[in-house]
Amino acid sequence: MRIALAQINPVVGDLLGNADRIHAALAATEVNGKVSADLLVTPELSLWGYPPRDLLFSAAHLEQQQQALDQLQQRLHAEQLDVALLVGVAEVAPDQQHPRLFNALALVQARGWQVVARKQLLPSYDVFDETRYFRASSSPSTLSLRVNNRDWQLGLSICEDLWVDEELHGQRLVGPDPIASLIPERLDALINCSASPFSRRKGTLRHELAARAAERLQCPVVYVNQVGGNDELIFDGASFVIAPGDDTPLLQLPEFAVSTEVWTAASSTDRLEQPSRAHQQANTPDDDLEALFRGLVTGVKDYATKCGFKAALLGLSGGIDSALVAVIAAAALGPDHVQSLLMPSPWSSSGSIADALALATRLGIASQIVPIQTLMEGFEATLTPALNAEPSGITAENLQSRIRGTLLMAMANQQGQLLLSTGNKSELAVGYCTLYGDMNGGLAVIGDLYKSTVFALCHWLDSPDAGACRAELGLGGSGPLIGQAILEKPPSAELRPDQKDSDSLPDYERLDPLLMDLIEQRMSGEQLIGAGHDPDDVKRIERLFRRAEFKRRQAPPLLKVSKQAFGSGWRLPIAAI
Template identity: 65%
Template sequence: MRLALAQLNPLVGDLAGNGEKILAACREAADLGADLVLTPELSLWGYPPRDLLLSHNHLVQQSDVLNQMASILAHEAPDLAVLVGLAEQAHDPQLPQLFNALALIKSSQWQVVARKQLLPTYDVFDEKRYFRPAGTPAVLEFERDGRRWRLGLTICEDLWVEEALQGKRIAGPDPIAALLPQNIDLLLNLSASPFSQSKELLRQRLAARAAQRLSAPVIYVNQVGGNDELVFDGASFVVDEHAELALQLPSCRESVAIWDATSTATHLDVPTIEPLEKLFRALVLGVRDYAGKCGFKRALLGLSGGIDSALVAVIAAAALGADQVTSLLMPSPWSSAGSIDDALALAKRLGMATHTVSIATLMTNFEAALIPPLGKPPEGVTAENLQSRIRGTLLMALANQQDQLLLSTGNKSELAVGYCTLYGDMNGGLAVIGDVYKTNVFRLCDWLDSPAAETCRKEVGLPTKGELIGTTIRQKPPSAELRPNQRDSDSLPDYALLDPLLKALIEERLSTEQLVSRGHNPALIGRVQQLLRRAEFKRRQAPPLLKVSSQAFGSGWRLPIAAE
């Protein structure tokens, strides 16, 4: 039996369009001699559909699309079958009224053949709002060439049951254990698993453990593409019954690949990809899909000559093409000539258009307008923030007028401690690196300027020779240039100290005692904890960001604003 792994990039809520995408994958699979096509979790809806699942019109449309797909496949590829992710309606008045399910389309008909058992509600997931859990395992009997195959069917979280590998798991049954007495030939896991660092390897380890337990190969098919804050990296694969990798699909792009279940091939050597390259590709994919799926062809950003805006400019150029990205330089009286030169040189290397608007006169006019109500000129943080808010207003005006997506350039470290200005540098439609710590910004930029990035740069359409970011940008001390000779270190701890502490607080939720035991300074812990709490109101008003860590400041971060 030949199975096609269809790693697809859906548009959330576009059931008709997603159905066409699945049909296109089926046509490709049929040409490759496939018997059964596997598509990701909720492939007809795109993941996560959130409250679109509560739309009656969408549920009615779902049946129409499935019927149409069954009819087309029966005509075009009558011997082909496909598993499609869908939302199945329950036939009673109890809530929730849906199952996260799989349907088999075959012989001009479709029927539900599996339901998800473990429903995640941690981090960005909220499936119990919409779905009921299934109580029994699903086994599909599939006949091909005189042999009857027993296929175990699981959906995403159903595979995540190994506490020894994960450290923890959600409460509920063990779907893998429930399949042990079923004597299955293959385990299929159809997923929508978002990208985060090291997650790809963990998925493979979970699948390998399931293969060992079941003495059967495991086929893992993952969604790919950016949907709002989430980036799905794909990276679908097969592990054989010996827990050896037998097939690996690429990361961060759509793909259809065939795996022959009767093949005797075992081990597959896959080139190792640098973690920084995986992170960069995920950010590029996130920007490309966020812009495209929201109807933007062009983007705008403020270019300061600093490392954050430089990295965002490179990501945007890779995602949309440098000719579709414009940068705006807005020097103030405190902007150094070096920063302006660095920004212009970066834009030239990328082939990106620039415009320069001095804000000196605007700053003077704003200050003069504030003297009557204040009784004196604005000073301190108020005066410093005026620069950022003037720039934010100019950027929003240009983006509105020119139908561009404004990209915010702040990083996770700044967002965590509130080192950012509401209605200023926080303005934008997408915070590209809002889940990337400052130290990782430096690491990404060092990698981009290294020979190790040359192949990746070529593949995403960036110049391949010489530096992109530039040595002067990478090596200058971080500064928002809010006043003469100002540095980030005037207000914040050194990022080499700050970022490990932030990661422990945000992603591990460690207590003060645990942090002290790790060697963090008690005074610094208290200071950073206070900054983190006080900045919550800013984060609540920030643009959406691309989640690339285990805990981002997005829908999975749910702290109150008014709290101790």
């Protein structure tokens, strides 16, 4: 039996367009003009794109789903194709109780289509909110297909249904064990249709969970994942087939690329003895930093494209954060579609201006210089009578940031560009950022990267290890991108003479590990001190962290690359102790 893994990049809500993408994936299996697959498997909710959120409440979209499924069936009939499509759908329940949908899979064939599986475990943690829309199924799903005069018994599961091993995952949802319930079925293969967002090192965990399921069921596991960016979420694809007792996948699709590959399943009698590796891929990046960089590039590219932007704008300061965002934007959109604006104040060093211009030249992106001193003087003259004093301290510093933010928004508005915010996670955590200033933008590209990760990624980009990736993404395979001057510069907002980040914050070597424990491990003050963090740092950072919640609530959407990002999965109250 030939099973095609269709790793597609859907557009959320574009049901008819996503049906076209599924059909195109089927066409990609053609050999000598003939479709080579018996079954084509697509990701979770593949007709909708994941996550569709409140579009699932739209009657018009549900009607489009019916049209899309009918059109897929009619195409198979018109083309006389003896192939089955496994498509992710939202099934409407026959009653009026809420929620009234099931997260389901439909089997589409030339003679018609029908729902064949429903999701059992519905995540409502982090960015997931499936219990808002779906009912949980209480029974396992199997599919019997007759191919080549043999009946093939397939188990069907959807994303979270695979995440049931507490030893590996560290947690599991309350509810049935969908894998255990399939053990008596003596399956030829388990199929898992997923929309699993990217986060660092998550791919290894997926392999381990699938391998454990393969051992329990004594059959291969076919894992098909969505690819591409949707809002803040990035999906890496990296679909695979893995057999019991084998650490190496029988088939591995690439990360961050639309791809369709066909795997030939052996019969139930010999599937464990002679696994086929004819289509094995070796192009999933081993380097964690490369995967992180490719993920961010994918996130920016798809966010811009799916929101209708053809070009991007960012403020370039000569610092490392804006340098990294510029590189990501150039890789995502092409240097001809990226513009940078330099806005020096009296406190900006000449070195920073030179470093920013040199970076723009290396990347081939446009740059302009708009000094802000006269605007600063105008604000000061206007505000002094109302304040009975000149703006000073934090007020004066924030005015500089807000002047820059206003200029950037005006340019992006006039030119139809996506404004990219350049702040990092460390700054956002402690409020070292300015509302309506440097926080302005339509997308926070590195808002889920701690400052230490920004440095690590930039050092990797300038290393020989990044050569192949850079060349593939049009960044040139050799020579500096970020440059030593930026890499070695002490972090500074340059809002007052000789300012350094370390004047206001602990060194990032101390700050970032503390923030990781505070944010991702949810440690209390006592636990942080017990983990070895400096008590004075803990008291100070906890206070800054709590006070900055109102800023985070108003920040632009950020690309999620960690297991706990500030965004839809972060739900702390603002007015709280």
